[in-house]
Amino acid sequence: MPERPDNLRDRLLTLPMLAASGAPLRAALASLGDDVPADGREADVLLDTLTALGRLGADADVVATAIADAVPAWREPMQARLPAIAPLLEGLSAAHQVWSLHAEHVSEGNPEGLRRLLLALIRDLRLVLVLLARQLALMRAAARDEDGEARRALAALTRDIHAPLANRLGIWQLKWELEDLAFRFLQPETYKRIAGLLDDKRLGRERYIETVRIQLGEALSAQGVQGEVAGRPKHIYSIWKKMQRKQVPIGELYDLRAVRVLVDDVPACYAALGVVHALWTPIPSEFDDYIARPKHNDYRSLHTAVVGPDGKTLEVQIRTREMHEASELGVAAHWRYKESGGSQRSSSASAAALERRIEWMRRLLDAHTDPAREDGEALAGALGTELVEDRVFVLTPKGEIVDLPQGATPLDFAYHVHTMVGHRCRGAKVDGRIVPLDYVLRSGEHVEILTAKEAAPRRDWLVVANGFLASPRSREKVRSWFHKLDRARNLQAGRELLEKDLRRLGLLQADLAPVLSRFNVVTVDELYVLVALGDVGPNQIGRALLELERERTAPVEPAAPTLPLRTPRRAPKTGESDFHVVGVDNLLVQVARCCRPVPGEPIAGYLTRARGVSVHRRDCPAFLRLSAGHPQRVLPVEWGRASGGHESDLVVEAVDRRHLLKDLSNVIAQEDVHVLSIQSETMGLSRVRLKLRVRVGDYGQLARLLGKLDDTPGVDAARRG
Known part of the structure; x- marks a missing residue:
């Protein structure tokens, strides 16, 4: 690329303008550098691409992307120069991935999934214009080349991806030509037959249209x-589609003879x-008011069929x-209105239409009907679905596309493929590398x-905090599996799951009895069953117990004080956390090192x-011993607003194996917990005990960390120190 002047963006903008005005674009391209093709097939494709982008009102960034795509040395x-x-450019790489998938699986016929994947991978929607314009240029170049498999493959890609996208965006100018060229390459005999029928009557039809126009x-x-009256060109693919849809010969189509009237405003x-x-x-059955009821792609017009001169339909x-x-x-027209500084009314209307189209475009790929239908019915079910950015699109080993909710994991993927695949899932690979089952998938x-031979889902998959399943549908499949087990097994499993979590905390x-009403159960056994089925998480019960303890220990203020009471003030901030010592002021407050409570605990x-007031957990053995000997020294303390992280001691007992510390460190890093110190001691028989001091934000983060550590392979127990 030659030395780039400061006005590079302005020079790029002039290229499509030159193309649209018919100026000598080749000379302008040649002046940019030796790498740019000035003649030959590559030059023709680039010229056609820039011409189409010029007609679509593309900006300088879009033009630069088109040139960088055509000239790799400039990328x-x-x-x-233009960050x-x-x-x-990232979207171009994603698009080439979709093209490769289409080439590999064109015979399997899943164009809708590929369109979904394409728009999920594209972050800047302007790239769609580059893709459409370049594909049209490639199709025009293919029309000038000899017939071959490469041309048919290009036409199949156009039919499956580009023409439907142009249709959905309402860019009819590109849509018609893309469809006609693809139809010509894929079904040449049918194309020639319809073209011949039209040519046989062209002269008479042109005379008739001129009479109608006058x-x-x-x-x-x-x-x-x-008003301005003009004949409307007919497109061969459109004629063939209507013949197929209505099951009628070409002579019975009403719109072979057609005119268009352009006026100034809607009343006109x-x-x-x-x-x-x-x-x-x-003809009453052939009237459509797309102004009062626009199509889903915001197409607006009045369509009517009449019995015109000489009794012919028109x-x-x-x-x-x-x-x-x-x-x-389509969308480009609204960009042009917005950038040209038109009237305020026109600009605001265009902006609103643009927003509707962009929202619709992000939703359209959830439609499951034929995207090639011209009447817009293919979008009827799309408007109530989730946005594309709320979905991820991943690929099976065979290249099939699977649509999952945002945040989905390999386990969600397994249950989407088949319920038994999920039940038998024991691990997953993403792009060839092994990942944990709570790995969050990304599009592409x-x-x-x-899988294992036997189905054996785990109950902790149902715990939302563990992050194994993001899809409610997948979670319901696991829950259904455990519902089929007998009550005794569910009771035992729920008890073990809950006790394991409460032991860590x-x-x-x-005593569980006081919190039963919070979960709408009467007995502890019923609560165990809810835990086993995943309807209640162990962490929810632990949190309820802590809240109940706080309610019990909260100080009771007099209902009607007879004397003005001094308002207790919050103690000064300490280095580790903020506390509120009720009724006492100006005392040094510090966290007890024997138990190190974290926010949320009693x-x-x-x-x-x-050393002032030492703050303990209420169940701390050291505190219980001290308070029994000197009950007058016990003071009520409440959590204030935390000023930072809180230290906590953890103990992990595990098999002494290779990479144990690495695996534990990865778990801690994923939970965004800071490690202050680690000590290890051998327990004999290839076992090890690790003592960790970590800094956590609150009780919830500590509970999640303990759960993840306890689930690490080789770990026997993970608990508070």
């Missing part, structure tokens, strides 16, 4: 309606419609000039599930002789 220098095109123009003028559209219906007899389309440009250029990744001896203070 890095162009990105260095804003980085998302567009008559309708005079009638509009007589009624004071200012309906005035022109009245003139048409007064001049010729309308289609008439009536629309404003703004509607016409919008129908020809290849997922392979590792130091709540194993807590706490109490003990007034020491020399």
Whole structure:
């Protein structure tokens, strides 16, 4: 790439302008550098691409992306000069991934899934214009080349991906030509037959359209309606689709003879419609008002069929000039209105239409009907579905596309493939590397599930905090599996699961009866069953027990004090956390090192002789011993607003194996917990005990960390120190 002047962006913008005006674009391209092709097939493709982008009103970043795509040597220098095109260039790489998948699986026929994947991978929607414009240029170049398999493959890609996208965006100008060229390459005999039938009657049809144009123009003028009447070109693929859909021969189609009326505003559209219906007899079943009820892609126009001169059927389309440009250029037309500084009314209307189209485009890929239908019915079910960015699109080992909710894991993928695949899942590979089952999938990744011979789902998959399942549908499949087990097994499993969690939190001896009503159960056994079925998480019960303890120990204020009471003030901040010592001021407050409570746990203070108030967990053995000997030193303490992390001691007992410390460190890092110190001691028989001091944000983070550590392979127990 040659030395880049400061006005590179302006120079890029002139290229499509030159193309649209018919100026000598080759010379302008040649002046940019020796790497740019000035003649030959590559030059023709680039010229056609820039011409199409010019007609679509593309900006300089889009033009730069198109050139960088056509001239690989310019990719890095162009990105260095225009950093804003980085998302567009990344999208090009994603698009090439979709093209490769189409080439590998074209015979299997899943174009809808590929379109979903394409738009999920593209972060900047302007890239769609580059893809459509370049594909049209490649198709035009293929029309000039000899026939071959490469041309058929290009046409199949156009039919499956590009033409439907142009249709969904409402860019009819590109849609018609893409469809006709693909139809010509894929079904040449049918194309030639329909083209021949049209050519046989072309001269008579052109004379007839001229007669209609004159008559309708005079009638509009007589009624004071200012309008422009012109013949409407017919496209061979559109004719063939209507013949297939209506099961009629070409001679029975109403719109082979068609004219279009362009007027200034919406009232003039309906005035022109009245003139048409007064001049010729309308066919009632062939009237569509897409102004009052726009299509789902925001297409607006009046369509009517009448019995015209000589008793021949005639289609008439009536629309404003703004509607016409919008129908020809789709989203790009609205960009052009917005950038040209038109009237405020027109600009705001265009902006609103653009927002509707972008929202619709992000939703359209959830439709499961035929995308090639011209009447817009393919979008009927799409408007109530989730946005594309709320979904991820991953690939099976065979290249099939699977649509999952955002945050989905390999386990969600397994249950989506088949219920038994999920039940038998024991591991997963993503892009060839083994990942944990709670790994969050991203669009475009290849997922392979590792299964066991026997189905054996785990109950901790149902615990939301563990992050194994993001899809409610997957969670219900696991829950259904355990529902089928007998009550005794569920009771035992629920008891073990809950006791394991409460033991880690130091709540194993807590009385469960007071919290039963919070979970709408009468007995502890019923609570165990809910835990086993995943309807209640062990962490929810632990949190309920802590909240109950806080309620019990909260100080009771007098209902009607007879004397003004001194308002207790919060103690000064300490180095580790904030506490509120009720009724006492200006005392040094510190966290007891024997138990190191974290926010959310019941706490109490003990007034020491020399170090102020020491804050303990209420179930701390040291606190219980001290309070029994000196109950007068016990002070009520409440959690204040935390000023930072809180230290906590953990103990992990595990098999002494290779990479144990690495695996534990990965778990701790995933939970965003800071490790302050680690000590290890041998327990004999290849076993080890690790003592960790960590800094956590609150009780919830500590509970999640203990659960993840306890689930690490080789770990026997993970608990508070």
